Amino acid sequence: MKIKTLLQCTLAAIGLAAGLAQAQTVVLYSSNNTETIETALTVVKQKAASLNVQQVTGGTGSLMKRIQAEAKNPRGDVLWSGGFGTMGAYKDLLEPYKSPDLAAIPAEFRGPDNLWVGTNLHVMVLMVNERQLKGLAAPKTWSDLMKPEWKGKFAITDPSKSATAYMLVYGLLKQFGKDGLEKIAANAVVTSSSGTTYKGVASGEYPVGLTIEYAAQEYVAGGQKEIKLVYPAEGSYLAPEGMFIVKGAKNMEAAKALYNGLLSKEVQQALLVKNFRRPTRTDIAVSKLTALPDLKSIKIFPLDQDKASQEYEQLVALWNIAVAKAR
Numbered sequence: 001m002k003i004k005t006l007l008q009c010t011l012a013a014i015g016l017a018a019g020l021a022q023a024q025t026v027v028l029y030s031s032n033n034t035e036t037i038e039t040a041l042t043v044v045k046q047k048a049a050s051l052n053v054q055q056v057t058g059g060t061g062s063l064m065k066r067i068q069a070e071a072k073n074p075r076g077d078v079l080w081s082g083g084f085g086t087m088g089a090y091k092d093l094l095e096p097y098k099s100p101d102l103a104a105i106p107a108e109f110r111g112p113d114n115l116w117v118g119t120n121l122h123v124m125v126l127m128v129n130e131r132q133l134k135g136l137a138a139p140k141t142w143s144d145l146m147k148p149e150w151k152g153k154f155a156i157t158d159p160s161k162s163a164t165a166y167m168l169v170y171g172l173l174k175q176f177g178k179d180g181l182e183k184i185a186a187n188a189v190v191t192s193s194s195g196t197t198y199k200g201v202a203s204g205e206y207p208v209g210l211t212i213e214y215a216a217q218e219y220v221a222g223g224q225k226e227i228k229l230v231y232p233a234e235g236s237y238l239a240p241e242g243m244f245i246v247k248g249a250k251n252m253e254a255a256k257a258l259y260n261g262l263l264s265k266e267v268q269q270a271l272l273v274k275n276f277r278r279p280t281r282t283d284i285a286v287s288k289l290t291a292l293p294d295l296k297s298i299k300i301f302p303l304d305q306d307k308a309s310q311e312y313e314q315l316v317a318l319w320n321i322a323v324a325k326a327r
Helices: 002-023 034-047 060-069 084-088 100-104 163-187 194-202 213-221 252-263 265-275 305-310 312-326
Strands: 025-030 052-057 078-083 117-129 154-157 189-191 208-212 227-230 238-246
Touching: 025 060, 025 252, 034 052, 034 252, 034 265, 060 078, 060 084, 078 084, 078 117, 078 252, 084 238, 084 305, 100 252, 117 163, 117 194, 117 213, 117 252, 117 265, 154 163, 154 194, 163 194, 163 238, 163 305, 163 312, 189 194, 194 208, 194 213, 208 213, 213 227, 238 252, 252 265, 305 312
Parallel strands: 025 052, 025 078, 154 189, 154 208
Antiparallel strands: 078 238, 117 208, 117 227, 117 238
């Protein structure tokens, strides 16, 4: 009888240990680059050493399609990160979760019903290579680039090839209308990726690039003194990115632990200092930790993220017509 009882207890203990081990495993789907993921997970594991994070990387669009295909048998637990418009289009695949860290995130960077939360903000800037201006005054506004003297002297990414480029072009349309967008298209060198744009400016191929703050700042931090970031006086555009827990996630408790970790002040601060990813948290002093300005000191032209998503096909078609007309 004692042997039987001992065996039962042993089996129960093994089962409990297996359950705990499984609970600590979490599958992260991420569209971020390797360096950004490594920065975040290094800090997360300091906070939650028992978490075993398995990574699956890819583009946000392809990962969302994967989550959709796996809906009846979820393989992933957390997605980090995606544009608000993209996540909004798949609301039925998202698990509501109210993190203890939400209090530090402004309402404008949270999804409805706690379906998602913003983890970082992409700010659109003019990346200027002062060595390549050759007599031209550095632009201070978006509309400066609509002038004839800027034809062929700045790069912009095709909005159909990049989510952040899409928000930039969408912002230009909303702020300056069809006429302004056509003037930009007439003068711009259109690239096939965001990387081509900012790398082209850094290498001196283009004097100016319309790009993402963090990407441009990496070159400044790397010692390229000729690179300057200009926040247009008419207003910059924001493209917030966020994360969510997959509906019906098999490792729910571990998913919540990872979610909380990625949203924590420690992780957000590390991502800012090491990767120049601007946090959504309001309790991190950006200008004290980096050379970047605090968000409150930047003029922002407001954009509706949901409408931006809904108007995707229309905007891309309008952009293609503008580019074709200019050629």
